[in-house]
Amino acid sequence: MKHGSILVTGGAGYIGSHTVLQLRARGERVVVLDDLSRGFRQAVLDAPLVVGQVGDRDTVLRLLKEHGVDTVMHFAAYTIVPESVSEPLKYYGNNTCSTRTLLECCLAADVRHFVFSSTAAVYGIPSGGIAAEDTATAPINPYGTSKLMSEWMLAGVAHASPLTYAALRYFNVAGSDTGGRIGQATPNATLLVKVACEAAVGKRAQVAIFGTDYPTPDGTGVRDYIHVEDLATAHVDALTYLRAGGASTTLNVGYGHGFSVREVLASVERVTGKRLDVREEPRRPGDPPALVARADRIRSQLGWQPKLDDLDTIVRTGFAWEQRLLREPW
Ligand code: UD1
Numbered sequence: 001m002k003h004g005s006i007l008v009t010g011g012a013g014y015i016g017s018h019t020v021l022q023l024r025a026r027g028e029r030v031v032v033l034d035d036l037s038r039g040f041r042q043a044v045l046d047a048p049l050v051v052g053q054v055g056d057r058d059t060v061l062r063l064l065k066e067h068g069v070d071t072v073m074h075f076a077a078y079t080i081v082p083e084s085v086s087e088p089l090k091y092y093g094n095n096t097c098s099t100r101t102l103l104e105c106c107l108a109a110d111v112r113h114f115v116f117s118s119t120a121a122v123y124g125i126p127s128g129g130i131a132a133e134d135t136a137t138a139p140i141n142p143y144g145t146s147k148l149m150s151e152w153m154l155a156g157v158a159h160a161s162p163l164t165y166a167a168l169r170y171f172n173v174a175g176s177d178t179g180g181r182i183g184q185a186t187p188n189a190t191l192l193v194k195v196a197c198e199a200a201v202g203k204r205a206q207v208a209i210f211g212t213d214y215p216t217p218d219g220t221g222v223r224d225y226i227h228v229e230d231l232a233t234a235h236v237d238a239l240t241y242l243r244a245g246g247a248s249t250t251l252n253v254g255y256g257h258g259f260s261v262r263e264v265l266a267s268v269e270r271v272t273g274k275r276l277d278v279r280e281e282p283r284r285p286g287d288p289p290a291l292v293a294r295a296d297r298i299r300s301q302l303g304w305q306p307k308l309d310d311l312d313t314i315v316r317t318g319f320a321w322e323q324r325l326l327r328e329p330w
Helices: 014-025 057-066 081-086 088-108 142-160 192-200 228-243 261-272 296-302 311-327
Strands: 005-009 030-034 049-051 069-074 113-119 164-170 172-174 207-210 225-227 249-253 278-281 290-293
Touching (some): 005 014, 014 030, 014 228, 030 057, 057 069, 057 088, 069 088, 069 228, 081 142, 088 113, 113 142, 113 228, 142 164, 172 192, 172 311, 192 261, 192 311, 225 228, 225 311, 228 249, 228 296, 249 296
Parallel strands (some): 069 113, 113 164, 164 249, 172 225, 207 278
């Protein structure tokens, strides 16, 4: 059967742009919708870019029809946890309300499949710091809540229509394209690996550890860091699965093991050969102590096989990207 094209919302952003490259490498037809509020035109290497908003019904409907879209991959969202704590309505508006509009358009245009960027933040503080897909959801910040509400809408829509979906709950995404073409370029980055790599190239003077009194082995927060290319592959695998008639599903995307903040900083020092100026600070609001995936379901259901499950490799690609950004700022 001939497949339609794929609308990638947020395709100029960090994870979306890496996924677009893999879709194009597979010969898929792709169109990107991004308002460039957080994304970069130059991150869209191999697909048409339409500058617009996911919450703009007319633009989305036109795009779906003009490009013969049968699958939507929805990355466009705000993703900064501390910002979501201080500006919750911004997150509910851009993440939840816009997703509602997008879903309405998908129904109107008979879109068949939907791959959704969800987050491990839907779990809040799971017991033992480990979350499986059937662990109770209890987000502790508006970012997680905004995404969980979208998951619920998606489940309702799939129940009431032929649309099938994969909701992918990302753990901590890091690193950059192993070919060095693209990476995360967000100004004022807050993600640990990026922040530490920025410090290693001299873009920042210091790195803060937010909280050293957590109930974790070394007192700092533990996360399941996953390379952005393995995450992008999970989307391509989800597409294959849904096209083959797979039922709607919700999947963790992580490696299933965690590293503490101190372990990440040690990796950055090891890989870059630089000494970081590290400052211990109080806990950051909205942060759980530990969050690691039970990650077997995605392997068995999608046949997902990560290739870059190694902290130093993740850091190496992130560092190479920061060095490039220093030479050629985006
Ligand atoms: C959060 C979300 C995640 C989301 C991501 C994107 C949760 C549980 N997870 O990840 O779903 O995709 O944001 O924004 O809400 N840290 C420092 N110093 C720093 C930066 C971070 O010590 O300068 C620590 C944090 O306290 C945390 C760990 O490093 O323990 C990872 O933080 P970060 O990289 O910001 O990601 P999360 O907040 O875990």
